[in-house]
Amino acid sequence: MGKILTVLLIELLILIVSVFALKIESTVGFLLLLVSIVFAIYYGAKNEKIRYRLQDAFSSSRRFALILGIILIFIFPLFFMDSPYWVFVITIGVIYIILAIGLNMMLGSLDLVNLGFAAFFGIGAYTVGMITAKYGLHLPYLIVLLLAGIVAMIFGLLLCLPTMGMKGYYFSLTTIAFGLAVELTINNLEWTGGPGGIKNIPHISLFGLNLGDSYTVFGYDLPFQLNYFYFALVIMLLVMLVAWLIHNSRIGLSWNAIKEDDIAARAQGINIKVYRIYAFAIGSFIAGVAGAIFAPLMGYIAPTNFTYAHSITMVAMVILGGIDNIMGIALGAFLLSIAPEKFRAFSDYRMLIYALIIILMVIYRPQGLIPKKIRKYDFIGGAKDE
């Protein structure tokens, strides 16, 4: 019983702190809160006793923790009913969590630093924009979503094949080139609207509901952004589930084996090419799906939404949160997508701060805020994370 109480208290604390963090008006107050959160996590993770108690509590009442967590996330935006803008910002945060998890398939699992990931995001968004706004096709949204993922995946494979033998710098520089090429092409082509982008992308309509309408529930008028939040949240949970399943499957294990030592992995009979293709296909598909949520939410997309700076931001999210740890990545992505809104006064220096975060993290805490779990194995059965 005590364990369940611990879980309940911790999760409620997280909810209250995050609501409080977003509600604080003063930049200094927010900064202080942010620093204390980071320190609390850091020292909590360092102190064996606290860490053990928390781990014990969470691992023995896993299902409860998970369900409670999901319920609390669903409640979370209801605290911001008075300002639709914040609901919008949180929704963008959720989209970035999806992106960061997709990027992690390459960056975290395989050590392939993809610096052109925003291109897949853009390709997904543009696919939706072209289908719904430019050609005005009335396909069911879920099919459009799937198409966006598939088109992004095709481009992912296009990038994967020529970079098959590349590692490290060669790979990263080629992905920069790929990202720039995609950006350059959508910027130059008249077909994609050029620098003006695509305007008037219709809202998502799903099972007869239009996500662009604001619905009234129990006498409350809910802002339409809330619909998008819930939709993005469902997709995010699905993506997390898939990522978790893959991480614990043979695919995830093989990825990590290749990351540690590709020659040894090959000697174990792992077909490196096939697993690289998996990583690209799944990662870019997820990015395409994120783009498919982004485009109708914004209503207007342009090449400036999908630049090199965005790719770097995604890399920073994964590094800050914790490479190859889904919870960590979610934390990093959420922090970095909310922070610029809080630091409006400093928004010009956003990239400067991101750069500093990356440098400090790599030097002092290369495993990220929440480090990845070490795989443990029993004699019988498959992979299991403890």
Next chain:
Amino acid sequence: MFSLPYVLQQFINAIILGSIYALVAIGLSMVYGILRLINFAHGDILMIGAYTGLFLLTLYKAPFAIVLIVPMLVGGLIGVIVERVAYRPLRKAPEVALLITSLAVSMFIENLAIMVLSPRPRRFRIPSFLSKSHFYGAINFRNIDILIVILTVVLVVVLTLFVKKTKIGIAMRATAESINTSYLMGINVNNIIMLTFAIGSLLAGVAGMMFASKYGRIEPFMGFLPGLKAFVASVIGGIGSLPGAVMGGYLLGFAEIFFVGFLPPQLSGYRDGFVFLLLIIVLLIRPSGIFGQAEKREV
């Protein structure tokens, strides 16, 4: 189809552009040779060199000789600082950590420059005796172009002699061969690495001056593309090799100018895209470059 003077003019342009690429590529390639690190911040040192030159010219009206030397020194200094602060703590870290750090350092410098210097592009005007043009029929070039080519040749020759003949140069080559062995031989590896960064950044600083004098316009992000292209150049030549970097720089200069000069003008918007296409082709056909040796890996 193309007249002889036109071809000659493109030839001259290619040599000038190639010289700049060669100077930037040398530093990148030397650092890679020793640390297996691509210094993304290398292009930004080029930018710093250009800005230093600009301030010397406009604020202090310094003579041009000083305007050439001071940016070199400033570039070298920044290179040493970057190495000391960001890369040295990571000597034993995996390659990916180095890669990400170097990316972040580059971003940091660029955005710091935006903060301090404003993102607005500035005009870079060189003294009139350097911008004087020579006309030979349809061919024309300026004094600064001659200076760029001569300076590049001089710097490359001096550097080659330094690396081949002096004791420090031999120590540098030994360190590139194997850090651990050089350490056992009594070489102060940290100093050698610092010196390599200093020399590479020195060349980047002066290349920045040349770049600015040639295009007459500078901005905080100006180093990004030359940095990437220098990487492509050193891959073409064989990364880690000094003559390879020079050759690669000139080859890339020629490839780029000829792509713009001799193909239909509608394609010229894709000039930078073409450079990366070249990179992919080289990596597919001969990943070790023209002068490079295939990297062996011990298991």
